[in-house]
Amino acid sequence: MLRLWAIVRKEFRHIFRDRRLLFLVTLSPAVMLVAFAYLFSFDTATVAVAVLDRDQSPQSRALLQALATAPELTFTPPAERYEALEARMQAGEIGLALVIPPGFGRDLAAGHRAALQLLSDGADPLSSSRQLVEVADRIIAWAAAYTGRSTAAGIEVRSLVLFNPFLASSHSMAPALLAIVLILPGMAVALAMTRETELGSFESLAATPIRPLEYVLGKFIPYTLFGLIGAGVAVLVTLLWFRVPFRGSYPDLILLILVYLAAVLGLSILFSSFMTTQSTALRAVLLLFLVPSIFLSGLLLPPDANAGLISQALPATHFVIMARGAFLKGQGVMALGEEVFILLSMAATALTLTTLLFRKQVR
Numbered sequence: 001m002l003r004l005w006a007i008v009r010k011e012f013r014h015i016f017r018d019r020r021l022l023f024l025v026t027l028s029p030a031v032m033l034v035a036f037a038y039l040f041s042f043d044t045a046t047v048a049v050a051v052l053d054r055d056q057s058p059q060s061r062a063l064l065q066a067l068a069t070a071p072e073l074t075f076t077p078p079a080e081r082y083e084a085l086e087a088r089m090q091a092g093e094i095g096l097a098l099v100i101p102p103g104f105g106r107d108l109a110a111g112h113r114a115a116l117q118l119l120s121d122g123a124d125p126l127s128s129s130r131q132l133v134e135v136a137d138r139i140i141a142w143a144a145a146y147t148g149r150s151t152a153a154g155i156e157v158r159s160l161v162l163f164n165p166f167l168a169s170s171h172s173m174a175p176a177l178l179a180i181v182l183i184l185p186g187m188a189v190a191l192a193m194t195r196e197t198e199l200g201s202f203e204s205l206a207a208t209p210i211r212p213l214e215y216v217l218g219k220f221i222p223y224t225l226f227g228l229i230g231a232g233v234a235v236l237v238t239l240l241w242f243r244v245p246f247r248g249s250y251p252d253l254i255l256l257i258l259v260y261l262a263a264v265l266g267l268s269i270l271f272s273s274f275m276t277t278q279s280t281a282l283r284a285v286l287l288l289f290l291v292p293s294i295f296l297s298g299l300l301l302p303p304d305a306n307a308g309l310i311s312q313a314l315p316a317t318h319f320v321i322m323a324r325g326a327f328l329k330g331q332g333v334m335a336l337g338e339e340v341f342i343l344l345s346m347a348a349t350a351l352t353l354t355t356l357l358f359r360k361q362v363r
Contacts (some may be wrong), residue, residue: 059108
């Protein structure tokens with residue numbers, strides 16, 4: 001028992017002295033639980049809906065009143081023209097649009113099959129297909145209850161998917177995955193910075209008259225340029241191998257990638273400035289960027305509302321929107337201005353803090 005107690009006491013001391021190990025055995029299960037719970041939550045996310053009611057009949061108003069009670073639908077101001085629906089969907093303001101044609105109420109009251117149209121944003125095929133089915137089921141169920149006739153004889157819902165008409169998952173996933181693979185330059189710069197401290201070469205650097213801003217930019221610029229080269233190769237693979245259509249502007253795409261790399265590299269440099277070993281930097285990038293970005297950025301499923309602050313703090317969340325917008329919707333820098341501003345703010349804040357906190361001291 002004495003020998004057993006000696007080993008147990010030694011391990012307790014080892015765990016409490018090694019903060020990484022302490023985190024691994026105490027808090028990391030909770031972190032992973034949160035990530036996996038949001039990933040494998042298949043509840044329907046709230047979707048913004050716009051309506052173009054060309055009928056203005058009691059029946060169309062009754063249908064809209066019934067749909068308004070659906071918790072997964074959030075109705076936005078109605079549209080006056082069909083083109084406005086497409087423009088709002090392209091801008092990301094809405095995910096679904098309902099078009100009620102003239103004569104809808106008359107056909108429904110006369111016992112004829114009444115038709116209406118659902119438009120969906122195919123940039124996210126998984127959510128799009130699920131939302132179309134659920135809303136169509138609600139409309140058909142309402143028609144059966146309203147008319148008292150069989151579902152088949154009541155109403156016809158015609159679906160049209162924009163930007164990805166065949167709901168090809170590769171057309172949505174390949175551009176979005178650029179947000180994940182472009183985290184690797186951030187990992188590389190974090191390893192490069194901690195390698196200097198770990199191997200002792202930072203001592204020689206600290207003896208030079210180099211200034212903090214020069215040191216930070218000296219790390220930032222080369223990895224940004226190589227990141228652009230890697231991004232170019234990845235974009236070619238997306239276009240030629242996966243045959244994803246590109247509807248945007250290539251100069252705009254380069255600027256969007258540059259902004260994303262600036263945010264990722266800036267945050268990686270900031271976090272690595274507090275670390276002394278490459279293994280710690282590697283774990284930090286995996287834990288803070290790579291794993292959460294796969295689960296919470298909207299890559300697989302739309303970000304859960306409960307994880308809003310966490311997902312918005314990830315650069316990948318914003319670049320997923322930017323990449324899908326550039327490839328599938330033809331959006332440029334101006335149309336994606338909000339996401340660009342957020343990423344630029346992340347980059348500027350991270351680089352400024354790193355410069356202010358930089359000390360030429362051996363840790």
